[in-house]
Amino acid sequence: MIFVLLETANQRLTEPSLETLTAARDLALKLGDATEALLIGSGVRALAPTLKGLQSVSVVEDTRLTGYVPEAFAKIAAEAIQKKRPNTVLAPGTEVGNDWLARVAVRLDLGLAAGCTGFSVENGALKSVTRTNWGGSLLEEIEILSNPKLLTLQPHAVSAQPLTGGEPTVETVTVTLDERDFRVRMKELVRKEKKGLSLTEAKVVVGGGRGLGNAEAFKLLEELAGLLNNAAVGATRVATSNNWRPHSDQIGQTGTQIAPDLYIAVGISGAIQHMVGCKNSKKILAVNKDSEAPIFQRADYGVIGDLHQILPALIAEIKKLKGA
Amino acid sequence: MKVLVCIKRVPDTGGGFRLTPDSKRVDTTNLGFAISPHEECAVEEAIRIIEKHGGSSTVLTLGPTAAQEQLREALAKGVSSAILLETEDYESWDAGAVAQAIAETVRSMGFDLLLFGNESADACNYQVGLRVAHLLDLPCVSGIKALEIQERRAIAKRDSPEGWEVYELSLPAVFTVKEGINVPRHPSLRGIMSAKKIPIEQKKPIRRDPQMARELLKKPQEGRQLEILGQGVEAVAKVATKLRELGAI
Numbered sequence: 204m205i206f207v208l209l210e211t212a213n214q215r216l217t218e219p220s221l222e223t224l225t226a227a228r229d230l231a232l233k234l235g236d237a238t239e240a241l242l243i244g245s246g247v248r249a250l251a252p253t254l255k256g257l258q259s260v261s262v263v264e265d266t267r268l269t270g271y272v273p274e275a276f277a278k279i280a281a282e283a284i285q286k287k288r289p290n291t292v293l294a295p296g297t298e299v300g301n302d303w304l305a306r307v308a309v310r311l312d313l314g315l316a317a318g319c320t321g322f323s324v325e326n327g328a329l330k331s332v333t334r335t336n337w338g339g340s341l342l343e344e345i346e347i348l349s350n351p352k353l354l355t356l357q358p359h360a361v362s363a364q365p366l367t368g369g370e371p372t373v374e375t376v377t378v379t380l381d382e383r384d385f386r387v388r389m390k391e392l393v394r395k396e397k398k399g400l401s402l403t404e405a406k407v408v409v410g411g412g413r414g415l416g417n418a419e420a421f422k423l424l425e426e427l428a429g430l431l432n433n434a435a436v437g438a439t440r441v442a443t444s445n446n447w448r449p450h451s452d453q454i455g456q457t458g459t460q461i462a463p464d465l466y467i468a469v470g471i472s473g474a475i476q477h478m479v480g481c482k483n484s485k486k487i488l489a490v491n492k493d494s495e496a497p498i499f500q501r502a503d504y505g506v507i508g509d510l511h512q513i514l515p516a517l518i519a520e521i522k523k524l525k526g527a
Numbered sequence: 528m529k530v531l532v533c534i535k536r537v538p539d540t541g542g543g544f545r546l547t548p549d550s551k552r553v554d555t556t557n558l559g560f561a562i563s564p565h566e567e568c569a570v571e572e573a574i575r576i577i578e579k580h581g582g583s584s585t586v587l588t589l590g591p592t593a594a595q596e597q598l599r600e601a602l603a604k605g606v607s608s609a610i611l612l613e614t615e616d617y618e619s620w621d622a623g624a625v626a627q628a629i630a631e632t633v634r635s636m637g638f639d640l641l642l643f644g645n646e647s648a649d650a651c652n653y654q655v656g657l658r659v660a661h662l663l664d665l666p667c668v669s670g671i672k673a674l675e676i677q678e679r680r681a682i683a684k685r686d687s688p689e690g691w692e693v694y695e696l697s698l699p700a701v702f703t704v705k706e707g708i709n710v711p712r713h714p715s716l717r718g719i720m721s722a723k724k725i726p727i728e729q730k731k732p733i734r735r736d737p738q739m740a741r742e743l744l745k746k747p748q749e750g751r752q753l754e755i756l757g758q759g760v761e762a763v764a765k766v767a768t769k770l771r772e773l774g775a776i
C-alpha cells in the first residue's frame with residue numbers, strides 16, 4: 204500500500220498535496236497497489252470523501268492541530284505507518300512536507316529521499332527514485348534500502364490530475380498527545396506589509412547581477428521595470444551579499460524560484476545556482492557584455508554589450524514607444 | 528551560551544557541472560570549495576549570538592581532511608573551536624548516518640543552541656538538523672530566517688507567503704537556518720592569522736549501515752534556442768519591439 208501524508212491550508216488540500224496524490228495514484232497503478240492517505244487538522248474531515256480512487260483515508264480531527272504542529276504530526280504519522288505497514292510513504296516536498304517526513308524518518312529510523320521527480324519501477328517494485336540535487340540543477344538516481352520507502356515529491360514535478368474512482372472508506376483515528384508534542388508550535392503569524400508585486404507574482408522580472416556594479420545602478424532596473432507590465436526587480440546572490448539588494452530579491456537555489464512570462468537578466472553570468480531559480484520562465488532575455496557568458500546558452504534572446512549604455516537607451520526607447 | 532554550528536563543504540560550481548566518467552559524482556577537479564550557503568549564514572548567526580550574549584561557539588563538519596579549509600574559514604570569522612569528523616568516504620554517508628555521528632559526538636557536550644543549514648547545497652536532503660534534534664530529544668524549528676535569544680528562550684521566525692511565523696522554544700534547542708537570515712561577514716586578515724593557531728579536534732566517525740545508495744547523477748534537459756537581438760545600443764529598437772511582442776509593454 205502507498206500511504207500519502209497530506210498537507211492542508213485553510214481546510215483545503217494544497218496544490219503540492221494534489222500533485223502528491225496524483226503521483227501516488229500513478230505509482231500505485233504501476234505497482235498494482237492500493238493508495239491510502241492521512242489527513243490531520245481541524246475541520247479537514249469533509250475533505251476525506253473527495254479523495255476519490257483512494258481505498259481509505261485516515262482522519263485525525265483535533266482543534267489543537269490547526270496548522271502544522273511538527274512533533275504531533277510526526278508522532279501521528281509514525282504511528283499510522285507502524286500500524287498500516289505501507290511499502291511506500293509519500294509527502295509533498297514543501298517546507299511542511301519535508302520537515303514532517305524528516306521527523307517521521309528519524310522516529311522510525313528510515314532513509315528518506317526528499318525532492319523526488321520520478322520513480323523507476325522494476326518487476327512490480329519501486330526500484331529507485333530520481334531526486335533533485337543542487338536545487339534541481341542536477342538529478343540523482345538513488346535506491347532507498349530501508350523499508351517502507353519514504354519520499355517527498357518535488358513541487359511541480361507532476362501536474363495535479365482530478366481524482367476519479369470510488370469514494371474511500373473514512374477511518375477516524377484517535378491519538379493521545381501530550382505537552383511534549385506541542386513544544387514546537389507557531390505562536391503567532393505576523394502579517395507582512397505588502398510592497399508592490401512579489402517576484403513570484405510578477406509577469407516580468409528584471410534581474411540584476413554583479414555587472415550592475417553598485418546599489419545605485421539598480422535604479423535603472425527599477426525604472427525599466429516601472430515601464431513594463433506587471434514587472435518586479437530581482438537580483439543574483441552577488442548583489443544580495445554585497446547588500447545592493449535585500450535577500451528577498453534573490454533569485455536562485457537559495458533564493459526565490461520564479462516562473463514569469465519573461466525574465467530579463469542584466470549583468471548576470473548565468474551560474475547554474477542562479478538559473479535554477481528562473482528556468483521556469485517562459486522566455487529569458489540576457490544583456491551581457493561578454494558574448495561567452497554561460498547565460499547565453501540558457502537564454503532565448505541575447506543582447507551583447509555594456510548594460511550601462513544599453514539600459515538608458517532602452518528606457519528612452521520604451522518611453523518613446525509608449526508616448527507615441 | 529554554548530553554540531554549535533554544523534556545516535558542509537561543497538564544490539563551488541559556477542557555470543556548469545562536469546560529472547565523473549562513471550556519473551557517480553561531480554568532477555571537482557579545478558573547482559574551489561565553500562561552506563554551503565545556508566550554513567555560511569548559520570556560522571554568521573552563531574558568531575553574532577556569542578558576540579551579543581557571550582560564551583563560545585563550535586563549528587563541526589563531517590567530511591574529508593580537506594574540509595579543514597571550511598572549518599578554518601569559520602574560525603577566521605570568529606568561531607571559537609572546530610571539530611572534524613573525518614572520513615574521505617563522506618559521499619557514501621546518507622543523512623541518517625551523518626545525523627547519528629553528529630548526535631553521538633555532541634550528545635554530552637552541553638550545547639544550548641545547535642544550528643544547521645536548512646538543506647545542503649549539493650544533496651538537498653532537508654533532514655540532518657531535524658534528525659539530530661530528535662536523536663538528542665531537543666525541539667527543532669526548520670527553515671528559520673530570524674533568531675533572537677532572550678534569557679533561556681529562543682524566538683525564531685519563518686518566512687511564509689502569509690507572513691512571519693513566530694516560534695518560541697526554550698533552550699537547549701535546534702534550528703535549521705536559511706540564507707537571508709543575515710549577510711555573512713568576510714574573515715579579517717587578523718582572523719585568518721589567528722585561526723591558523725587554533726587546533727582542530729579530529730575524530731574518526733563510524734558509519735552505520737546505509738539506508739540510501741546513489742546509482743548515478745545526471746543533468747536535467749535544458750532546451751532554449753538563442754536569438755541574438757544585437758550588440759550595444761543599436762539593439763534597443765529590436766529589444767523594445769520584442770518586449771512589445773512578448774506583451775511586456
Ligand SMILES: Cc1cc2nc3c(=O)[nH]c(=O)nc-3n(C[C@H](O)[C@H](O)[C@H](O)COP(=O)(O)OP(=O)(O)OC[C@H]3O[C@@H](n4cnc5c(N)ncnc54)[C@H](O)[C@@H]3O)c2cc1C
Binds near residue numbers: 480648
Ligand atoms: C550552493 C550555492 C548556491 C547559490 N545560490 C545562488 C542563488 O540562489 N542565486 C544566485 O544568483 N546565485 C547563487 N549562487 C552563486 C552563483 O554560483 C554565482 O556566483 C552568482 O549567481 C553570480 O552572480 P552574477 O551573475 O551577478 O555575477 P558574475 O558571475 O560575476 O557575473 C557578472 C556578469 O556580468 C557581466 N557584466 C559585467 N559588467 C557588465 C556590464 N557593464 N554590462 C553588461 N554585462 C556586464 C559579466 O560579463 C558577467 O557575465 C550560489 C552558489 C552556490 C555555490
